[in-house]
Amino acid sequence: MSGRPYVVLSACVSLDGYLDSAGGPRLVLSGPEDLDRVDEVRARSDAVLVGAGTVRADRPRLLVRSAQRRAARTAAGRPEAPLKVTVTTSGDLDPTSPFFTTGGEKVVVCATGALARARRRLGGLGTLVDGGAEPTMEGVARALDERGVARLLVEGGRAVHTQFLLGGLADELHLAIAPVFVGDCAAPRFTDDGSFPWQGAHRARLLDARPVGDIVLARYALSDRCEQQEVVS
Secondary structure, three states: OOOEEEEEEEEEEEEEEEOOOOOOOOOOOOOOHHHHHHHHHHOOOOEEEEEEEHHHOOOOOOOOOOOOHHHHHHHOOOOOOOEEEEOOOOOOOOOOHHHOEEEOOOEEEOOOOHHHHHHHHHOOOOEEEOOOOOOOOHHHHHHHHHHHEEEEOOOOHHHHHHHHHHOOOOOEEEEEEEOOOOOOOOEEEOOOOOOOOOOOOOOEEEEEEEOOOOOOEEEEOOOOOHHHOOOOO
């Protein structure tokens, strides 16, 4: 697909490949050093995307934490924080979520049938975009490209990551591996099942692997476009 942003997928998983525990309080896998690394990647992005399930479960702010990085963005004529984007098929979003109450501009890509509900719930808290009967990540990427988004950071969740990967819509994967096990097959994994492009002899290309605090960061090139971009360290 042409005419889409440069897409970086970012996730932190346990040693056995899970994003979180199966229930109870959210399991925090990232350490302070890795959170600072993600902040750097976020500060270099034009937009950050998470699914509606992540907005509901994790209540993320998706802001740039570092004052120095915020200042660098504004000095370059950019807003302090990237555009925040979410995708919903139900329109079931909480207007009091930090996703909506903090930061600058927000975009909600919404299934056509849920637009009225989302409009009632959110009022003017975000720009609603009609994503069709069933929003796809290809359609989302195209819509963001039309809004001038050149670099998109995708921070989850599982369904969103899966769709970007299955569609061949990602250029880089930043996978942080935390030194813990979850040990529960009911917990959410990094992706759902699917026929991914990188199987068998077709392997993703390793860009870098290094420790970040007690976490190991593995960065993979998922497209030929990766060679045309400056790699974030």
